[in-house]
Amino acid sequence: MNFHLQFLPNDDFLIFHYIRLPDHYGHFQLDFLLLSRCFHLIMEVKNIYDYMNFDEMGQAYRIRNGEVELFGNPVEQVKLQHRRYLNWFRKHGFPPVPIEKMVVYSRDDTYLRNITNDKSISDIVMHRDKVLPTIESFMKLHQSPLISEHQLMEFSYRLLEEHTPEEGGGINVVYQELVKGVFCPECSANPMWWKGGKWRCRSCGCISKTAHRPALADYALLAGEYINNRQARDFLQVGSNSIIRKLLQGEDLIKIGSGSGMRYKLDINRLLD
């Protein structure tokens, strides 16, 4: 898909891949999201080989070795994504923009069969070769900019702020290899332990009030620039929720979200100051 999308006019679209947003029902993930000043496009990508049939009941299936294999209805799936995205969009108070959607079968060897020639299916479901011409037709359909460049950027930042990568995603591979705990600034022993409002080194007896700061900067660089209380407890090897809250709040970090979803934005430059 990336290959095909690179042929789009660069200045017109911001392209997001695997953006995952929180909503009332949990999280929803968009395979691709294209933003322009005129419209947004949600793209669901399927990677299924052989052929795919769509029947009059909206069922998607293929037959292999005489057995029917059923798949979730991709049209309903992308419509649901659309609804959730629209709600999210409204919740953040951005001016309305038309939202288009498509389901793309990304493999060359997939053969799509719309058995009953249902237009609601053929409008949305397509082979990847059709993606560019379809986007071009959307561009013709939605020609007038509805938001400013500035609003588009603001919206993109909001998307990235709210983006919550799935646990167990790529980041955690690195995360598991990180040495957790706070390092002693004097002798580099690990971990220091927190007692009486200070970090204490068991090896050299060094006492520090700020030894967690380079650890948090490491976290930002290697695991991600947002951290919640649970992640900080794990990474700094401190059991107490309230101690971590105090430590993080003491750093005067930007807070995002609320309640159990609250995260802190780690500012590397300030932490290493």
Ligand SMILES: [Zn+2]
């Ligand atoms: Zn030490």
